[in-house]
Amino acid sequence: MAKVPCGTTQEKFSFIARFKDRFGVQRLCQRFNVSRSGLYAWNIRTPGIRQQSDVKLLKRITALFKKYKGRYGSPRLFKTLRLQGICVSRKCVERMMINAGLVGRKTRIYRRNHCRPVWTSLQKTSAKTSPNPQLSISIGSEM
16 A cells, blocks of 8 residues: 555645545545545646746756756856846755756866875985985084
């Protein structure tokens, strides 16, 4: 048995639409405390203005994402969309990209290895040069 949602009416209706052949519409509507007429009205209802604009925006975001070969993340796509004259928020672009599964490529940062231990570099330099006998002094009680 599938997990029964106890969320919004939209979630209930979509669950009923998926499992209506298995359990029957009347039984599921009674279980979720929704009307059958509401289910049928939900089935024929067209998407709202916001959903339609989200679909258009998502098409534009995916087109830009493919154009830049997945290199652009949400901040760069947001700036690109704003330059094209589309009024959209950064968080909206992030949400749309997360829902579509679009993730920008992370660039690898090249860092030189400066953290090499000091004693290894000192050993290499001291092995190459022997101490100069003229400059060496003895430290002792005699002077």
